[in-house]
Amino acid sequence: MTAVQGSLPILVEQDVVLARQAARQAAVACKLRLIDQTKLVTAASELARNAVIYGGGGSMEWSVVESGLRRGLRLVFIDHGPGIPDTAQALTDGWSSGSGMGLGLSGSRRLVDEFELDSAPGKGTRLHMDLITIAPAGGYTRVATLKTGDNNDGTKHVLGGVQQRLGR
Secondary structure, X not given: OOXXXXXXXXXXXXXXXXXXXXXXXXXXXXXXXXXXXXXXHHHHHHXXXXXXXXXXXXXXXXXXXXXXXXXXXXXXXXXXXXXXXXXXXXXXXXXXXXXXXXOHHHHHHHHOOEEEEEEOOOOOEEEEEEXXXXXXXXXXXXXXXXXXXXXXXXXXXXEEEEEEXXXX
8 A cells, every 4th residue: 555655766667656556545545536537647648648758757746735624645757858948838738849739738737736847958747736625634535315205006216316525
């Protein structure tokens, strides 16, 4: 099991898989919803791949972030590659410095709550992103209420369910 804080070198393509796994395990340990786990892992995969392809390798760090009663994860990607000369352009949909579709950075930014890119030519790239769940630090509490109705034959059937999340 991955700790809810740590770091991982991302030097070769196989390390991208390890970064995805570490992000998923940390998200599970942090009790993020499945949809938030998927968003975080997708963004982590894109950014880890960028670190290998464009930055010549780097690292991923992860830690818990808390904001009031809300809790989530921060992922930080660092490389010592050539840097990004125009970060605004790099965050534009469809722009790529390579042969990709140009959706990695901009797509990752849309998947998380906070996204900060710091890069300059000759200085490498440092990117941090936070995904914070709406649940309290203790995780989700779910309450399900099923409504039943009577069939004409003396049995009951489910009319519908109401599910709500507490702790918002």
